[in-house]
Amino acid sequence: MFQKLLMMAIFFAVTVGIGIYCRRHTYNVGNFVLGGRSVGPWVTAFAYGTSYFSSVVFIGYSGQFGWNFGVSAAWIGIGNAFIGSLMAWLVLGRRTRVMTKYFESATMPDFFAKRFCCPVLKEVAAVIIFVFLVPYSASVYKGLSGLFSMAFGISFVWCVIGIAVLTAVYVVVGGYMAAALNDLVQGIIMIAGIGMVVVSILNGKGGFLASLEQLSQIESPLAPNLDGALVSFFGPDPVGLLGVVLLTSLGTWGLPQMIHKFYTIRDERSIHTGTVISTIFALIIAGGSYFMGAFGRLYYTPAEGGKVVFDDIVPTMLAHSLSDLLIGVVLILVLSASMSTLSSLVITSSSTVTLDVLRPLFPQVFTTGRQVRIIKVLCAAFVALSVIIALSPNSLITTLMSLSWGALAGSFLGPFIYGLYWKRTTTLSVWASFLWGIGVTGINFFFPFTAPTMAGAIAIVGSLAVVPLVSLITPRLPQERIDDAFACYEQKVTARSRFVLPEGDED
Template identity: 45%
Template sequence: MVSIGIVFLVVFLALMTGIGIWGMRKTKTLGDFFLGGRTMGPWVSAVAYGTSYFSAVIFIGFAGAQGWQFGLNALWIALGNALIGACAAWVVLARRTRRMTQNLDAMTMPEFLQKRYGAKHLKPVAASVIFFFLLPYSASVFKGLGHLFEAVFHIPYDLALLIMIAFTGVYLILGGYFAIAITDFIQGIIMFFGAAAMILVLSGQGGGILEMIRKVAENYPVHVPPERQPSALTIVSLVFMTSFGTWGLPQMTQKFYAIKNEAVIPRAAVVTTVFALMIGIAAYLTGAYAHVFFDLTTVPQNEAGILYDSIIPTLLTNQFIGNLQLLLALILLLVLSASMSTLSSLVLVSSSSVAIDLYPSQVDSKTGKDRSVAMMRLLSALFIIVSYFISRFQIGFIVTLMSLSWGVVSGAFAAPYILGLYHRRITKAGAYAGLITGLVTEIVLFFVLGSARSPLAASFAIVVPFIVVPLVSRFTSPPEKQFLDKVFEGI
């Protein structure tokens, strides 16, 4: 299987590199590099959104942990991700985001917030939040891929890390968003069919999907007694964090900036929803299937307890044997695809926090070339190198930043961004208050409630600013009508 996997890997990485070189020819301006010139069609836009949504975390760690702890209730996460995180996001946010960012000539979340509210210092503050919390998150994805390569392909962790960083860097630095979108589309196809094959084969080994679901429902209370089962509040907060929480993540909203036109949106919403349903159900149902393929004596564990990150890899290794080795290689490629697509989006958004938001655009007077493109490429390379060192040397406070990342970023941005799209009365002071409130709420509750209840902390961090922003705006001076007419033109 290792030899088959390596062949798949070499072909896959060669294809990604080729697309990066092709994308370089289409990348002339900063807008081309970061948004693909705002020319993305429905299929590419939809799949790019979906592949940025799901990474190796869902297949390796998240699905194993939630599938075992939640049983079939983990499927509520998949449903919420598809209907709220994917479909509703496109319906509610895409049109207004595309039009308003074009009205304001904004390419990033910090730039949008600054121009939407006329807030001089909001952009560097928002850019700093992205830099400090998304960069460590991207490093954690690199780390997960390194361990996957080490376990499956028997490549030393350090070498695996270097290979992943090198190839991600090549197609991202050369081709920018255009290369990311095209590679995301190819990776998305691999993810979709790999996920479908995985769940069909596993279901077939247990008598079909309905029979497997019956067995999970029967075994779950034996493996996880009622007193240890998660509460309804835990399930709801997890669904909310992973579904509505994505509405405030810059790497997700960037996909709306880049679409060709508004006619793309309805088809993209349908494609993204179908994609998210397939990936989410396949991942969490596989996690729940652990209650059929394992019992309390065979589930991966050590003296400290169950090894949730090992449940899915062990399950797949045990079940995909003999003639199924080729399919296992495809599924490993699925995990790799999920991670590389998420990773490239994270690095692009993180590097933009400096190259676009903190570095003024400069056009060479002689050649007419935008020097910011070179700066963006340089910073993308630098951020990838920094990600390597973060992945290689796990420092205590950086690990904490990784754990905080989702709640902090979404809590800081969701309310100022979403309310700014819909309400003319939201003020600069309200936007500042919302960003700071989300940031502080997440950090305080994370340490008060503990990492085990981090979804609840993140949910509060996202919700509280939706109360604070309108309240502060109510008692502060509204923006000028002429300014708002420009912002909301055509909306």
């Protein structure tokens, strides 16, 4: 217990210290929300990766989908690395940075309003973001607090409250730069910790081959006639597996807290470097987490009645296979992953509501200094609301996350990516995508017709079809407005040339 407490104390001290150090970056909105658009590649890449993966992945998703799909759950991690990270950076990174800087947009709703010439889009998108980021934040608290409760034997309620207070302190004090620098430190901890955890889990059952052999002998209810379904290439449910891959990989392309990272990056070279770093990071963290979760059936036994509590699988695995020292490492690992995600969610939601909803309604009140103070107050309010939902006994981690990602990415993915690339995208197609994303996930939440993860995947993929279909049958934007928006990609710059012969010397 002393070792675990000492490690936690050191971690908390470093986290708060970075927040205090970064106070100088919070004197205006641009610095508090975007870090002055001068963040380097390593910090941005780790901020992207650590915001991507939290206790939701390590505790909730790896436990549930490792249980359902077995070793094939590792495909989810591979999809996260190559679709959610590599392709996201290649497709969105540069164009997002260039066009948002051209529009002087600090938030995704403001981008929608300026790109599609419709101020009302800003308010509606901001409300969608605030409403649907709250359940995602709550799912992070649930995953993190369940592990802390197991490790320290204290009430789940106090774990949630303590983590919320710590997150609020360093975000409110240091803003985006504090969150980003903490992400770098926390990302390094995550890489070191995940390797030790996977090795310990396998060694707890006799090593890699012995663990595979034991898992191959367990029958999967999803494919009762398939021998060794849990160690097969695509697992017992390939369609369900594909749905999770799409939700957790393609979904990042439409999440405001992830796209926000591209707003802040410093220059062209940083984008190339960040692409490589974030992809490797995702492959290690996501691949390791889902692979670890595949062996949950070797450690976890359902309670009487056969009901599986998915949120308890990974904590049970860790309690049975790790030493006290390694449990301390895992606590820091999951805390690092979760706090980085929470800080990103808090900044995104609070800045969006302040800049896109409140400031247009009360312009005389929102001086520069007041804007920062109001954002900080809303940061605290967002944390408090997330805690209230997290304390609900009936909320499941994966359900909360699927609802959030499906609604947000299902609403925003199509309008955002087509808005960056396609001049024919119309304002009405953006409204149609908003209705589609919220409609599919909302209907499935109240009147379930499929699994929450599959509903989220349908909403996300459907957004890519809804926008072009509606755009082709609705009025175009004014041509001069379109030309102005895309002129940002064609700005001419003067470059110095060193090895070009003067004209007339060719002979």
